[in-house]
Amino acid sequence: MKQETEEQQDFVKEVTKMSDDFDRWYTDVVRKAEMADWSGVRGMMVVRPYGWAMWEAIMRAFDDMIKESGHENWAFPLLIPREYLMKEAEHVEGFAPEVAWVTKAGGGMEELEEPLAVRPTSETIIGAIIKRYIQSHRDLPKLTNQWNSVVRWEMRSRLFLRSREFWWQEGHTFHASGQEAMDEAQLILGYYRSIAEDWLAVPVLVGKKSPAETFPGAVHTLTLEGLMRDGLALQMGTSHYFGQNFARAYDISFSNRENERELCYSTSWGISTRLVGALVMAHGDDSGLIVPPRIAPTQVIVVPIFRDDEGRAKVERFISSWAGELKAAGIRHRVDWRDERPGDKYAHWELKGVPIRLNVGARDADAGNVEMVDRLTRERVSIPVAGIGQRLTKALDAFQRELFDRAQKFQRDNTYELGTLDEVVAHFRERGGFVWAGWCGDAEEEAKIKADAGGVTVRVIDEATEAAGKCLVCSKPAKFRVALAKAY
Amino acid sequence: MKQETEEQQDFVKEVTKMSDDFDRWYTDVVRKAEMADWSGVRGMMVVRPYGWAMWEAIMRAFDDMIKESGHENWAFPLLIPREYLMKEAEHVEGFAPEVAWVTKAGGGMEELEEPLAVRPTSETIIGAIIKRYIQSHRDLPKLTNQWNSVVRWEMRSRLFLRSREFWWQEGHTFHASGQEAMDEAQLILGYYRSIAEDWLAVPVLVGKKSPAETFPGAVHTLTLEGLMRDGLALQMGTSHYFGQNFARAYDISFSNRENERELCYSTSWGISTRLVGALVMAHGDDSGLIVPPRIAPTQVIVVPIFRDDEGRAKVERFISSWAGELKAAGIRHRVDWRDERPGDKYAHWELKGVPIRLNVGARDADAGNVEMVDRLTRERVSIPVAGIGQRLTKALDAFQRELFDRAQKFQRDNTYELGTLDEVVAHFRERGGFVWAGWCGDAEEEAKIKADAGGVTVRVIDEATEAAGKCLVCSKPAKFRVALAKAY
Numbered sequence: 001m002k003q004e005t006e007e008q009q010d011f012v013k014e015v016t017k018m019s020d021d022f023d024r025w026y027t028d029v030v031r032k033a034e035m036a037d038w039s040g041v042r043g044m045m046v047v048r049p050y051g052w053a054m055w056e057a058i059m060r061a062f063d064d065m066i067k068e069s070g071h072e073n074w075a076f077p078l079l080i081p082r083e084y085l086m087k088e089a090e091h092v093e094g095f096a097p098e099v100a101w102v103t104k105a106g107g108g109m110e111e112l113e114e115p116l117a118v119r120p121t122s123e124t125i126i127g128a129i130i131k132r133y134i135q136s137h138r139d140l141p142k143l144t145n146q147w148n149s150v151v152r153w154e155m156r157s158r159l160f161l162r163s164r165e166f167w168w169q170e171g172h173t174f175h176a177s178g179q180e181a182m183d184e185a186q187l188i189l190g191y192y193r194s195i196a197e198d199w200l201a202v203p204v205l206v207g208k209k210s211p212a213e214t215f216p217g218a219v220h221t222l223t224l225e226g227l228m229r230d231g232l233a234l235q236m237g238t239s240h241y242f243g244q245n246f247a248r249a250y251d252i253s254f255s256n257r258e259n260e261r262e263l264c265y266s267t268s269w270g271i272s273t274r275l276v277g278a279l280v281m282a283h284g285d286d287s288g289l290i291v292p293p294r295i296a297p298t299q300v301i302v303v304p305i306f307r308d309d310e311g312r313a314k315v316e317r318f319i320s321s322w323a324g325e326l327k328a329a330g331i332r333h334r335v336d337w338r339d340e341r342p343g344d345k346y347a348h349w350e351l352k353g354v355p356i357r358l359n360v361g362a363r364d365a366d367a368g369n370v371e372m373v374d375r376l377t378r379e380r381v382s383i384p385v386a387g388i389g390q391r392l393t394k395a396l397d398a399f400q401r402e403l404f405d406r407a408q409k410f411q412r413d414n415t416y417e418l419g420t421l422d423e424v425v426a427h428f429r430e431r432g433g434f435v436w437a438g439w440c441g442d443a444e445e446e447a448k449i450k451a452d453a454g455g456v457t458v459r460v461i462d463e464a465t466e467a468a469g470k471c472l473v474c475s476k477p478a479k480f481r482v483a484l485a486k487a488y
Numbered sequence: 489m490k491q492e493t494e495e496q497q498d499f500v501k502e503v504t505k506m507s508d509d510f511d512r513w514y515t516d517v518v519r520k521a522e523m524a525d526w527s528g529v530r531g532m533m534v535v536r537p538y539g540w541a542m543w544e545a546i547m548r549a550f551d552d553m554i555k556e557s558g559h560e561n562w563a564f565p566l567l568i569p570r571e572y573l574m575k576e577a578e579h580v581e582g583f584a585p586e587v588a589w590v591t592k593a594g595g596g597m598e599e600l601e602e603p604l605a606v607r608p609t610s611e612t613i614i615g616a617i618i619k620r621y622i623q624s625h626r627d628l629p630k631l632t633n634q635w636n637s638v639v640r641w642e643m644r645s646r647l648f649l650r651s652r653e654f655w656w657q658e659g660h661t662f663h664a665s666g667q668e669a670m671d672e673a674q675l676i677l678g679y680y681r682s683i684a685e686d687w688l689a690v691p692v693l694v695g696k697k698s699p700a701e702t703f704p705g706a707v708h709t710l711t712l713e714g715l716m717r718d719g720l721a722l723q724m725g726t727s728h729y730f731g732q733n734f735a736r737a738y739d740i741s742f743s744n745r746e747n748e749r750e751l752c753y754s755t756s757w758g759i760s761t762r763l764v765g766a767l768v769m770a771h772g773d774d775s776g777l778i779v780p781p782r783i784a785p786t787q788v789i790v791v792p793i794f795r796d797d798e799g800r801a802k803v804e805r806f807i808s809s810w811a812g813e814l815k816a817a818g819i820r821h822r823v824d825w826r827d828e829r830p831g832d833k834y835a836h837w838e839l840k841g842v843p844i845r846l847n848v849g850a851r852d853a854d855a856g857n858v859e860m861v862d863r864l865t866r867e868r869v870s871i872p873v874a875g876i877g878q879r880l881t882k883a884l885d886a887f888q889r890e891l892f893d894r895a896q897k898f899q900r901d902n903t904y905e906l907g908t909l910d911e912v913v914a915h916f917r918e919r920g921g922f923v924w925a926g927w928c929g930d931a932e933e934e935a936k937i938k939a940d941a942g943g944v945t946v947r948v949i950d951e952a953t954e955a956a957g958k959c960l961v962c963s964k965p966a967k968f969r970v971a972l973a974k975a976y
Binding site for chain 2 (some may be wrong): 040052106
């Protein structure tokens with residue numbers, strides 16, 4: 001079983017080449033770059049500071065966005081009574097297989113009267129609580145969010161992508177009209193797109209999920225899908241419109257402008273630590289990570305080069321003379337004074353994907369220069385330290401753009417338009433990527449695509465473009481333009 | 489039972505007067521000010537945005553402090569195998585009675601091979617994990633922290649102070665020498681003192697706990713204790729030095745400079761959402777909360793006053809003309825356009841403890857003035873809007889200082905020096921506060937103080953002052969100068 005092998009891997013000595021074995025490369029890089037490890041508790045990971053700092057950057061960026069538009073953070077309970085979980089039938093069916101249950105507590109491990117679920121997601125408990133705070137249309141919208149971890153009893157594991165605990169934000173909003181709730185789900189999709197593209201530098205396809213891929217209990221699910229360097233798609237966030245489904249199950253109603261009771265319209269949406277895995281797989285190479293500057297815990301690493309104490313003192317004085325400028329410019333930087341050879345330090349920071357490295361020796365100090373190397377081109381350029389803060393700010397901005405452009409080129413180069421299921425099957429036998437095709441919308445035909453093309457699924461329904469041509473399965477007029485891919 | 493009454497209270501109509509019933513006043517204020525409520529899941533609370541925003545301010549402040557000194561955030565698993573928990577004997581004894589256990593998982597609710605504890609604190613799991621990352625003295629210190637929630641199966645409940653789930657940070661650090669670890673515990677105590685005094689405006693006594701009050705498994709525990717307005721002390725944070733106790737139980741060792749294996753020295757430390765309860769009880773009055781500006785989700789509330797649409801338009805234009813200045817000055821402010829009478833709005837924001845209120849009517853608009861009212865003095869002063877950003881920044885700083893000075897005066901007015909147990913018993917029959925006294929250090933005598941004086945405990949051992957005089961119980965020479973109090 002995959003989980004066993006991955007969790008049982010020993011200390012990583014050397015990173016497997018991406019071209020040799022992408023899966024192994026991925027876990028090697030994540031572990032060797034000190035982002036995360038398996039914890040020893042089966043299926044649960046430990047996120048180390050380098051990985052967590054990336055998640056913190058994502059949290060900060062998204063939290064600012066949602067607060068700006070009036071969303072508020074709450075803290076709802078971790079443990080959910082079984083009866084709450086059981087109220088929305090589809091939702092139960094979707095989540096029950098993955099729930100971990102607290103059944104005992106206290107010194108004697110006494111049996112609880114009713115088992116409590118460790119939250120797999122919080123629609124049910126929030127539904128049960130929020131209705132107290134909603135009486136009239138004046139109490140709406142209620143735009144709630146929380147940052148926490150959830151537990152889902154997964155049987156397969158992959159660091160950041162699938163584990164029994166992961167960290168996320170879950171937004172849950174309640175509205176006086178269906179249109180307003182649908183607009184909310186779209187607004188958040190836009191934020192997610194910005195997190196993916198502007199922060200993680202990962203271009204995404206956005207659109208609706210097919211019914212088979214829709215969240216349990218939702219009317220529709222919006223999604224964003226990125227393309228990893230092995231050609232597999234990764235779902236990078238979802239935003240769900242529930243209509244009145246949850247409000248009905250949890251009796252969340254308000255008195256509308258006509259003074260009649262009406263059920264609320266609700267949404268929920270989430271992005272998770274999975275995004276950290278996404279940036280690894282979307283940008284990395286044989287040497288390791290490449291981290292987008294806006295997310296990078298360390299944006300600039302300074303490697304001092306010297307032979308003796310005198311040289312060290314000289315280089316140290318030189319670095320001190322301009323390090324303040326980096327700090328003033330808000331650049332996250334470190335000087336690597338560890339007792340290692342420069343070459344080993346270069347490899348270390350390349351593996352960690354730090355965007356810009358500055359090599360600084362005694363001769364540089366004399367000349368008032370430093371040697372700048374960026375993780376993408378790896379070209380060495382000598383730059384003067386005069387105005388270094390501004391120069392590096394520009395270089396980091398350019399790096400962020402280039403990384404996105406590179407990922408976008410990769411996505412375009414791996415996106416196809418095909419007409420028939422045979423072509424699709426043949427395509428995915430040879431390669432990955434996204435395949436655009438027409439689809440009539442029939443669920444059985446969707447299942448047939450998945451069965452025939454080895455797990456290929458409808459990732460996104462393109463809502464911006466009208467469908468043209470024929471359904472790839474039945475050749476009837478296509479109702480939807482869809483992107484197909486193999487996915488994580 | 490307290491928990492039942494508190495959790496079963498209905499919607500709060502009017503806030504009980506503090507002087508009538510402090511306990512009831514507290515829960516009324518916390519609920520009516522929209523900070524938190526009982527969740528419906530027994531013993532577990534829901535923290536609402538107004539309360540959570542205060543915790544976010546505390547988190548941000550403390551996170552900045554610890555990062556500045558090289559601490560790093562990690563995410564360790566929520567669920568802890570029973571065998572991990574059982575390794576440190578004192579620790580197990582301390583926590584086992586409060587643990588909630590996950591025993592089943594998945595669709596059929598299959599029994600797990602080994603029960604998993606929902607973390608009550610993370611010493612054990614961190615001990616089991618961190619040792620992989622520690623080989624040599626060069627890997628030390630390891631300065632870890634995590635922000636999360638913990639579950640402890642408490643039988644009594646009080647919003648923010650005692651609940652089955654609470655939110656906190658837990659720091660866990662590992663060092664190459666005992667002195668360094670002790671210094672770390674002191675460093676953090678200093679940060680906590682700054683959070684309490686500089687941010688929450690609550691003066692604290694700091695020092696060591698007596699052995700009876702020391703954390704299970706610790707060599708010593710440092711603490712800070714604030715005084716609430718009912719005269720009871722509240723423990724506002726603790727910082728523990730473990731010596732090699734945990735390292736021994738979890739086999740966390742390193743090769744020292746002499747190339748010999750040595751067990752690590754460790755610490756742990758935490759502050760929690762309890763601090764939000766502290767600021768309520770340390771500053772509030774009959775009208776509700778008084779929130780220190782540095783923590784306040786809303787620092788300045790603007791209440792527009794108008795009779796008709798024309799008046800409203802005029803006031804709105806006027807406010808828009810200077811609201812940007814508040815934003816530029818970084819002042820967290822809101823304009824209350826709700827459809828309520830001004831008097832009701834005043835009471836609403838007084839209850840919520842917003843430091844400064846600006847009343848703005850049409851005549852103010854003509855004169856270029858606003859009426860400023862602060863929550864402490866409640867005096868109304870007319871101030872010009874020219875330079876309003878700077879003026880309010882100053883007023884908020886002054887408010888923060890005054891709030892601290894007021895709390896410090898209250899603490900001093902309620903601190904006593906007494907010589908004998910009889911005096912102490914008599915004192916606490918009549919009033920609360922801190923009582924300084926000499927103590928010989930005998931544990932049985934400590935128990936006698938608690939029994940005779942109705943639950944009074946040794947809150948802090950003053951380490952800065954040498955003990956003089958006699959032990960309050962046995963009259964032998966005092967070894968310690970201690971502060972006694974009834975506490976939450």
